[in-house]
Amino acid sequence: MSLPPLAEPVVLLSKAERARVARHRTLAGLGEEGQRRIASARIGVVGAGGLGSPVVLALVAAGVGELVVFDDDDVELSNLSRQVMHRRDDVGAPKTASAARVAAELSETRVVQVTDRLTRGNAHELLRGLPLVIDGTDSFDSREIVASACERLGIPSVWGTVQEYTGQVTVFWSAPPAGIEPVTLHDLYPKGTDAPACSVVGVFGPLCMQVGALMASEALKLVTGLGRPLLGRVALLDALAGTQREIPLRRARVSDAPAQTALPAPSGPPEVDAPGDRVVLDVREAWELAAEGIPGSLQAPFAAVVRDASGVVDRLGLRGRDIVVVCQVGVRARLAVDALRAQNVEAVVLRGGIKGWRARQKEHA
Template identity: 40%
Template sequence: MDLPPLVAPAPELTDAELRRYARHLCVPEIGEEGQRRLKNARVLCVGAGGLGSPALLYLAAAGVGTLGIVDDDTVDESNLQRQVIHGQATLGSPKTASAARRIADLNPLVRVVEVRERLTSGNAERILAGWDLVLDGTDNFGTRYLISDACELAGVPHVWGSILRFDGQYSVFWAAHGPTYRDLYPVPPAPGSVPNCAEAGVLGVLPGLLGTAMAVEAVKLVTGAGTTMLGRVSTYDALSARWWEIPLAPAPGRPPVTLLRDVDGDIGEVAAACAAPGEQAAPGDVPSVTAAELAALLAERERGEADFDLVDVREPYEARLAAIPGARLVPLAGFESGEALARFDPSRRVLLHCKAGSRSERALRLLRAAGHADVAHLEGGVLAWIEQVDQGQRPY
């Protein structure tokens, strides 16, 4: 959809800006006026990870005057495979600080605002106040719905992207002129039904494509150049190197957002919040144990006072990085194919775990469907175990 420029032009460019942005100035659709709009723009990026990294780098290079970065995480070694704004020198640093440092080196004319907070319903209105445009570079459904709702309340557009393995999607949402994220996905998926990038993986170069495409949409929205992705969703399959596009319109009868739900990124709570009036999300029936409870059970098993089968449903490489002593490895694929189900004694209790809990929940449901009644999984997975019981291991 063609839209008017989102931002008014700033005063005249300095000589330094004229030199830096010379290749923009000779592009008719941008020119000096468009560059002045970019200089005057305030763009907020939620997430300084795989999608946020290229988007922030290219928006900084393009001359966006003020960039905001919302992220409460720190740089981990596993991030560097795809989060190209960070580097070895900033391992352990807040991602906002690491990104700000790289942006300052790339373009010192850009002002960076760091927001070292997790976006929640309690702070979203405050954090989004005063920004012209929001980029959603997050990786969980709860925060995506929250960003969409907060932008609808604030009356600002937002650019969204999503990646998993070899696949990516992106679009522009703006309630005042077209559809929102809720029109694309009216109800979140069931808890545990969709893995995140940490569990399913992602091709490291894929965020570069999608994050850069998001930055292109941001530049177009700010300057009024071209036709935006509002009302369209683009998908990319890296394995076949093919792009597809589908039209998207506001869902008829969808009520406008009037308040922000206290979802805190939890898919189960989001599902309840999205349910139609009189409709309730199905209650979870997932027996679980905490990390402390598992530690006590393992001690009892060591003393011969308890008997159970502790099963790790992750991949072999993950077990090499971090493990719970006494667990045997049975990857989730064996549960899904049915091949592993026959290897369990129906009379013996089974405790399952994965990295964070979603895969073990999936395995639990499959095992119970096969007739195993006494089965539970570890809340929070290995990450909870390391945080609460075995701090000597390093999270991955």
């Protein structure tokens, strides 16, 4: 379902800009008016790193009117394998300065540089007035800060993440147009979620460009009212398999959105506190299993389950068996259970993942 465009069109494009974006203006559905909406758009980009770099490049090339780029870091040499906006000469300079440079080189886009770190205390004020935010941060603490501010402001956020060879992209909006179900970060990941830093597990550089380009596309769709945004859907990208698929994202709780948009929360997959007699399927990665696990567990990586649940079920002999799915904190398990249940497999989630299970064991020790 298309949504109303977030941006009103500018009156005219400059002669030079009309020539520069000629291939955009000829696109069916976008056209001259859509390009004029892009030219009037004001978008916040939080993070000018692995995801923010391709986002900024794509939006500047598209001719977005103004980008407000937030990042308090300086460029490091180790950034350059995946943060494609920066150059060797930029090492030691603010990352936001690279955004200003590429904008001046590519288009008429204005870049506002914000080098203050977003915190729980200032994010709401710093993001106020932006119709749309793109979250390219690289830690769950930062993502929760950005998400909380966007939820309070009622503005949409395009969200993406990359870890190792896999990526995710979706759109969160706590107060979408009437009749559209609100979806927020905590419908996908519960509070307190964490993940290993990219410095520990690594990031496949080309995937950052792929995910960032998809995030930029989602932003332009919201600005122009074009196409069907990823609101209520999560795009899952697997660089090793060369695949992209999607999973529906349902509300895990009643949102704090205004009453006219609040809808009853659908029930999620069933959860249990302990495996009991069920077969345990661990959907974490090999490096996570090396740290701790449940004895006797079967293992299939999350990406493999959501990509080819039927194949995993047949390979592991899961048909006709009661399964409990476990990950680190429960989020991947929820999505994996949805994929397994679509194959008519009786599967439930181990509540809180390995962390929750360990904590309950300690409580009852």
